[in-house]
Amino acid sequence: MTTVRVPVVENILNANDFVANENRKIFSDHKIFCINIMAAPGAGKTALIVKTIALLKKEMRIGVIEGDTASVTIDSDKVTLAGAPAVQVTTMGECHMDAMMVRKGMEQLPLDSLDLVIIENIGNLICPAEWDLGSHANALIASVAEGDDKPYKYPNIYRNLNVLLVTKTDLIPYVEYDIDRFRTGVELLNPGLITFPTSAKTGEGFEPWLTWLKSKVADAKA
């Protein structure tokens, strides 16, 4: 059987990339650094975002675009409570966000008064990998509770990343997790990928992650 790339799918992706490039330019024109955070459901995206806001909000202004498959405000409420403006974008069951959804979210954020925009993508290790949202960086959160074999089983999402956060490191004593096996799998797919082991529960590992993020925000201002 031969595999053909269906033209209509290609057109949709091309249209998405066009809007994504516009989004990136809008962020850049506002001197905002935008990061797209992807992960499996429950990996700890919101917990990491909330902790990051708590530790950085005195130094910079952060806005969040929260993607969810259903119209619930559970995550955006947590972000608002942490002290950052949050916009809820509902994908109506779709397994990923696209650039148009991000545009709608951007339009509701006070871009003139922000330094950093964080997008929390839909919890999924397959669909989000295909879609450029117009961020400046793609991040993946891989919690230790998911197991050390994920780079081998979900390779695509690891290929187009700029930064990787290994989260819930406080759980390592309680789960079977070989960080060397995990890192070997990542290295095969994305050599030299910058990786930060962190725990949103204990705060362990946040310092290097925040230093990296602050340097990106500073670069966006230059």
Ligand SMILES: Nc1nc2c(ncn2[C@@H]2O[C@H](COP(=O)(O)OP(=O)(O)OP(=O)(O)O)[C@@H](O)[C@H]2O)c(=O)[nH]1
């Ligand atoms: N022990 C531990 N638990 C964590 C950590 N980070 C998050 N959790 C817990 O993991 C669960 C899921 O965390 P969330 O931050 O909601 O995960 P998420 O990726 O945003 O989930 P979805 O948005 O539903 O895909 C919650 O019960 C958190 O308290 C961590 O570093 N250590």
Ligand SMILES: [Mg+2]
């Ligand atoms: Mg969440």
